[in-house]
Amino acid sequence: MSEPLGELEDLPQAYRDELKQAGVAPLWPMMRNVLPHGAPQPVTQAGYWNYDALRPLLLKAGELTPVEKAERRVLVLSDPGRGTGAMQATASIYLGMQLLLPGESAPAHRHTPSAVRIIVEGTGGYSVVDSERLPMEEGDLVLTPSGEWHDHGHDGNEPVVWLDALDLPVFVQLEGSYAVEGDLQPQRNRPDASEVEYKAAGLAPTRRPGHRARRFPMLRYPWTGTEAALRQMSAYGGDEIAELDYVNPETGEDILPTLGFTAMMFGAGQSQKPPLRSSSCAFHVIKGHGRTEVDGQVIDWGPKDTFTAPVFAAISHQAESEAFVIRIHDRPLQDKLGYYEERAR
Amino acid sequence: MSEPLGELEDLPQAYRDELKQAGVAPLWPMMRNVLPHGAPQPVTQAGYWNYDALRPLLLKAGELTPVEKAERRVLVLSDPGRGTGAMQATASIYLGMQLLLPGESAPAHRHTPSAVRIIVEGTGGYSVVDSERLPMEEGDLVLTPSGEWHDHGHDGNEPVVWLDALDLPVFVQLEGSYAVEGDLQPQRNRPDASEVEYKAAGLAPTRRPGHRARRFPMLRYPWTGTEAALRQMSAYGGDEIAELDYVNPETGEDILPTLGFTAMMFGAGQSQKPPLRSSSCAFHVIKGHGRTEVDGQVIDWGPKDTFTAPVFAAISHQAESEAFVIRIHDRPLQDKLGYYEERAR
Amino acid sequence: MSEPLGELEDLPQAYRDELKQAGVAPLWPMMRNVLPHGAPQPVTQAGYWNYDALRPLLLKAGELTPVEKAERRVLVLSDPGRGTGAMQATASIYLGMQLLLPGESAPAHRHTPSAVRIIVEGTGGYSVVDSERLPMEEGDLVLTPSGEWHDHGHDGNEPVVWLDALDLPVFVQLEGSYAVEGDLQPQRNRPDASEVEYKAAGLAPTRRPGHRARRFPMLRYPWTGTEAALRQMSAYGGDEIAELDYVNPETGEDILPTLGFTAMMFGAGQSQKPPLRSSSCAFHVIKGHGRTEVDGQVIDWGPKDTFTAPVFAAISHQAESEAFVIRIHDRPLQDKLGYYEERAR
Amino acid sequence: MSEPLGELEDLPQAYRDELKQAGVAPLWPMMRNVLPHGAPQPVTQAGYWNYDALRPLLLKAGELTPVEKAERRVLVLSDPGRGTGAMQATASIYLGMQLLLPGESAPAHRHTPSAVRIIVEGTGGYSVVDSERLPMEEGDLVLTPSGEWHDHGHDGNEPVVWLDALDLPVFVQLEGSYAVEGDLQPQRNRPDASEVEYKAAGLAPTRRPGHRARRFPMLRYPWTGTEAALRQMSAYGGDEIAELDYVNPETGEDILPTLGFTAMMFGAGQSQKPPLRSSSCAFHVIKGHGRTEVDGQVIDWGPKDTFTAPVFAAISHQAESEAFVIRIHDRPLQDKLGYYEERAR
Numbered sequence A, B, C, D: 001m002s003e004p005l006g007e008l009e010d011l012p013q014a015y016r017d018e019l020k021q022a023g024v025a026p027l028w029p030m031m032r033n034v035l036p037h038g039a040p041q042p043v044t045q046a047g048y049w050n051y052d053a054l055r056p057l058l059l060k061a062g063e064l065t066p067v068e069k070a071e072r073r074v075l076v077l078s079d080p081g082r083g084t085g086a087m088q089a090t091a092s093i094y095l096g097m098q099l100l101l102p103g104e105s106a107p108a109h110r111h112t113p114s115a116v117r118i119i120v121e122g123t124g125g126y127s128v129v130d131s132e133r134l135p136m137e138e139g140d141l142v143l144t145p146s147g148e149w150h151d152h153g154h155d156g157n158e159p160v161v162w163l164d165a166l167d168l169p170v171f172v173q174l175e176g177s178y179a180v181e182g183d184l185q186p187q188r189n190r191p192d193a194s195e196v197e198y199k200a201a202g203l204a205p206t207r208r209p210g211h212r213a214r215r216f217p218m219l220r221y222p223w224t225g226t227e228a229a230l231r232q233m234s235a236y237g238g239d240e241i242a243e244l245d246y247v248n249p250e251t252g253e254d255i256l257p258t259l260g261f262t263a264m265m266f267g268a269g270q271s272q273k274p275p276l277r278s279s280s281c282a283f284h285v286i287k288g289h290g291r292t293e294v295d296g297q298v299i300d301w302g303p304k305d306t307f308t309a310p311v312f313a314a315i316s317h318q319a320e321s322e323a324f325v326i327r328i329h330d331r332p333l334q335d336k337l338g339y340y341e342e343r344a345r
């Protein structure tokens, strides 16, 4: 167990040439790289994006690049461990800040990766998913799941900004990522399902034989409902902060196949020290101020800021004021693969 | 196929005696009884119970029988097909009207059958299920599922009445019905889960590894939420009446293993002619007036009335005024057995 | 808790008349009947049917009643607790001994209840289920599940006898039992799925998108495979007898929605004292001799005999010789209803 | 839709510097890379490894590197698209040829990725998984699933070689891959579950309440059973080749969370032109000779050879002689992510 493994240099050059010729490579010199002892050794590093710094850059992108030349006008939040330009924030999570200006529209497409948008600022923006019109209000979660047509529009007067969270890195790595483009969709003239079919917990449209529920029946999770629910949890939660998972109301499953979303509420001064988790994650602040340590790195955060943590990071949150934060994570994927894990600190 | 089958009388008496001696009986004379052609031949008949008629009888039961001598002071709604005294309203559904007077309590027990209570009148009543205190307000559904301790109490000043719906007939027939008695339970000092954990559709307490959701996480479905959701459905439902199934918010499954509950809203003058269903069912009127035909029998109903229909009944509803009705049915059981069926009329 | 409940006679006759008039009945005088203390009080009693006694009666039925006058020429094993004539052996299990003579056929039908046939004697019999021809050899289990067309035929020279096990009582009680008749089916010219698609454990026809597995993909469980598997289990099972559940090879679920089947092998002299189970059950002896006590009643059994036990029966088996027995039980139904239970003795 | 998107060079250098400073990158210049039109653009290329060429290299590794210096003495089959040295054969599949010499043992460890070994040559090798001893015979599949302790040993006299198939690339990309080392395990003195508990299709150890089946109950799939089953399928399969999926006998699910295994049998001269699949795959030849085209590249294969194909490859097989091939693919993972797809050619 303790003896060091052989290295590539231990092998005769002629043999190494033969291996190369045959298209094979010895495992043992690479063994500890691909299977490190005891825990993964992530490349990913904690990242922090201050919204006040990001906003002018995003507005400038609006001046420099018309939406027609961008399709989606997004600044991608690059994992510091991989360097700026990386199309991912952690091993599995892509984050991007998207701008839509009044009167603009982002054309319809559908793709294998799934997205959730968290609305950051502005009113009048909307998404259309399979012809369902989804208003985008601050703090709302709006889903555009794998394979569903979606476009975006803007009826308001001020810039609309949202944070895109996608499982794009997983699909890119699996060589499964692609998109199909189409025309803007017609919009059904009625409110979205969160306002009609799924207006109350524990109620669902009556089941008819053969008519299966849509795979993603609820595409918008209005912030007003989430905040009210968190406040109620918090009132009866004792010392623990309030935490609610966003779920599919027809199945109780996570809202996307790979990514999970958890709404958190901190009372002023409240702190949380979660266990070490095998999931990587991102945090987006809806309201409030606080400080978070990620593997010793201190992050002071305020409204609309975003920050990330790699797998098994030691995370400690401390809220200054009452604060609402959404945690994005890949536990659903890890559950499906059977290896999600929490370790005591 | 068309030849009539042999009858018992076709067999020699000596042979019939031998069969009896051996503890066996020929199937063929009974074949069409147990396997009728094309559709079941239910014993169950449509029933109707006017609340105004029932109420004084129930109050008199309160005078005649102290709760200590009754445990549960209930008048059972007997299927007319089986005759008064039958402990069932349809083949699978038991219905009883229960009275609790101010200051009374019904002692704790738990049993294999499951119950849902629909609150008919009165305020101040409550149920305690596994130490969770569940207020009972008009129109609320309150669950006491299989195996969970439950008792009832009353802090108010007027009689409290509720309709009990149980799958008791199934358990009695399966020789699986029994109860265990216990003491009144302590009550946790906080609102029930419908007020805390399941306050909004699409949100659930954050999942922790190893901590599984309770099998019946939501034990109370407040009427206020149901009515609001129905109104919203109705506003966008076009010609169809609004219908919502009560579901487990953690799984989307029906709220009981055998019985399903569906809340219906009729606009004034709206009608519904559902397909013929293999499920038997009961209807309880929360508010409003209307007329329903069940296999040709006309039932004029008003607030707090209850009526039933056997399997494959031809049912036509016609609301006079805006009306809210809860349908109780055994589709969940039939789904599990794999034979639930709807037929066009 | 200990005070006796009120009785019907405690109520004034006038009030009782009013209740009857209103179609309602007080619960409390019936309370302990429908919800007895601590455990069910089954009507079902243990039964025992000696095959040597049954066989001549069955053959005489063959002489007295042509198959055209019987459709299915069956002697039903009536629960002694309900008396001869009862179309059930326990609360949930129907058992019948069926005879098919050379050259006869039993016409096609399909029905809501499901059946498993255990072949008792004879060769040349076969069932056709949805056009799949299923040979019937001694000890085989042959399924005719809910809703699937089935007929029976006989190409051999000696009488064929099998034991039918159905969930008929459940469907009759639920008023869900009915049949549809049809013509004899064409037979696909190839062996059944147990000889082709499901020839080895852990292998299944390759999955194609959209092509779902049949709900009941394996309709015949050949005895030769079962005996070989039991012998292997027994060789490595230590003191415990070998017990294998019959399962759906595509899902691992029980082979019928309500009934489960377990093959048991006893070494000579081996005994078993299972826990008290909430399921009722029947035992059919494939080979061997032994003695079983059911709630104190002693049953000495030999090849092809059948015996039963009610819910929560105290059962003790003692094999004289090496013995193979099939246990039929309703645990699958009780699992679905959520109340299956085992108690230590 | 058709207008070309803006490029990085279209943006002023000062702005690009600011973006870099802020840790963000514009999406649109990268948009078509991460979301190509219509289908993925895989880096992976078809690979082919002739066993006759590989074998001497593997034996030489045995001479050059003692197992103590290698832990696992494996030559990794590197995707030609990524170049020799790549620790993966496709986007999701790792393949390695492993050598164990007589008397050697590979020490115990467990890790998050899962493996299946397909035995290529030699007798006397065995794996121990959670103390269950699994003999390794030619053509057998032996599982060492995620999280289960495993070591390997060799009681024979000739080299033993097997092909390792792992989902390692997925775990590496997710930063979830790690291992824990331990001592050689004790071995239970009885045959593995394929010889005892899962000896026949449609039978499983009797279910006891609370005792859940192991997540991976069957760890060895003996080739003899697979070949016999394929021959039977083939005899009744008509023009289609015989294809059987390896499944968990307790659930019918694929044998690993991410990877699927399908055994294929070609009659002499038989061909197959499967649809374009979104899964990537590898083929390992158990017996026989044939020719396969992958995206126009011709591969002539014989016994023990291995070859691969990227996602959506156009694959055409033509067997010269009767041939048995195992297909390894990532459909289970794609099913879980909800995007597995087949396209007509």
Ligand SMILES: [Fe+2]
Pocket: A109, A111, A115, A144, A150
């Ligand atoms: Fe998109």
Ligand SMILES: [Fe+2]
Pocket: B109, B111, B115, B144, B150
């Ligand atoms: Fe009760």
Ligand SMILES: [Fe+2]
Pocket: C109, C111, C115, C144, C150
């Ligand atoms: Fe039948």
Ligand SMILES: [Fe+2]
Pocket: D109, D111, D115, D144, D150
């Ligand atoms: Fe390993």
